[in-house]
Amino acid sequence: xxxxxxxxxxxxxxxxxxxxxxxxxxxxxxxxxxxxxxxxxxxxxxxxxxxxxxxxxxxxxxxxxxxxxxxxxxxxxxxxxxxxxxxxxxxxxxxxxxxxxxxx
Amino acid sequence: xxxxxxxxxxxxxxxxxxxxxxxxxxxxxxxxxxxxxxxxxxxxxxxxxxxxxxxxxxxxxxxxxxxxxxxxxxxxxxxxxxxxxxxxxxxxxxxxxxxxxxxxxxxxxxxxxxxxxxxxxxxxxxxxxxxxxxxxxxxxxxxxxxxxxxxxxxxxxxxxxxxxxxxxxxxxxxxxxxxxxxxxxxxxxxxxxxxxxxxxxxxxxxxx
Numbered sequence: 407x408x409x410x411x412x413x414x415x416x417x418x419x420x421x422x423x424x425x426x427x428x429x430x431x432x433x434x435x436x437x438x439x440x441x442x443x444x445x446x447x448x449x450x451x452x453x454x455x456x457x458x459x460x461x462x463x464x465x466x467x468x469x470x471x472x473x474x475x476x477x478x479x480x481x482x483x484x485x486x487x488x489x490x491x492x493x494x495x496x497x498x499x500x501x502x503x504x505x506x507x508x509x510x
Numbered sequence: 511x512x513x514x515x516x517x518x519x520x521x522x523x524x525x526x527x528x529x530x531x532x533x534x535x536x537x538x539x540x541x542x543x544x545x546x547x548x549x550x551x552x553x554x555x556x557x558x559x560x561x562x563x564x565x566x567x568x569x570x571x572x573x574x575x576x577x578x579x580x581x582x583x584x585x586x587x588x589x590x591x592x593x594x595x596x597x598x599x600x601x602x603x604x605x606x607x608x609x610x611x612x613x614x615x616x617x618x619x620x621x622x623x624x625x626x627x628x629x630x631x632x633x634x635x636x637x638x639x640x641x642x643x644x645x646x647x648x649x650x651x652x653x654x655x656x657x658x659x660x661x662x663x664x665x666x667x668x669x670x671x672x673x674x675x676x677x678x679x680x681x682x683x684x685x686x687x688x689x690x691x692x693x694x695x696x697x698x699x700x701x702x703x704x705x706x707x708x709x710x711x712x713x714x715x716x717x718x
Contacts, residue, residue: 415606425592425593425595425596428592429589429593432585435716436716457712472595472596473697479527479529481527482534485538489543501552501555
């Protein structure tokens with residue numbers, strides 16, 4: 407496995423910093439949920455896209471740094487991303503076709 | 511394919527990719543799991559917002575999962591699982607630096623945090639059932655229990671793997687470099703379970 411990684415892995419201190427960032431993002435998510443409940447004109451429609459954006463950011467951080475995907479060979483990324491994209495495309499098509507989600 | 515023999519008699523088997531086959535296999539397995547959880551999440555999204563009142567006698571309330579969610583409680587559970595990813599990566603880091611004691615401590619911490627998460631899920635399910643929503647109440651409830659139940663089963667399997675690693679380390683007085691790859695593989699699985707929960711927490715619990 408030596409020589410496989412072009413970049414240095416984070417230090418324990420950096421891992422803790424990443425975890426603090428993830429926890430902070432979770433707090434923002436929960437705050438957005440309650441803001442949405444308040445039926446505010448701005449936060450109401452904006453809450454769902456912001457929640458999805460935060461989830462995507464958390465997803466990327468965990469995969470990239472905790473799973474070390476950004477330090478792996480590109481072949482690993484290709485395998486992993488292919489499964490993710492295939493699932494997203496398939497189920498997005500199913501949900502659109504069955505009317506569970508709409509663009510408007 | 512090439513076999514790389516080490517002084518300790520261990521063999522690392524590689525394909526031409528230069529990546530250990532077991533590691534590549536785990537990444538491919540996790541990639542396929544997107545299809546599995548994608549189906550369960552899509553199933554929930556299909557059924558969560560529908561009106562089932564026509565299928566029940568007049569006056570019988572239809573209890574949907576979103577009517578019973580306890581967001582503060584689930585937020586704490588999510589935080590616990592997120593922190594278990596930190597302890598898992600610290601276990602991997604400790605083993606890489608040859609610190610067997612710290613490896614065991616972080617493996618045990620990860621297993622304990624996972625157990626707390628599972629305990630929370632059992633509590634949540636019990637609460638929902640006591641309030642009248644079971645897996646057969648309506649399609650939305652079925653989809654909810656299937657999705658979160660299968661995720662919980664994945665967490666439980668991860669805990670068993672962590673306990674195995676902990677037990678092997680205790681019995682042998684530490685993990686060898688060859689066994690170190692097992693820690694990495696279990697770590698990949700554990701982080702994957704975490705990212706699936708990140709998606710479930712947002713789509714199922716937070717977005718109306």
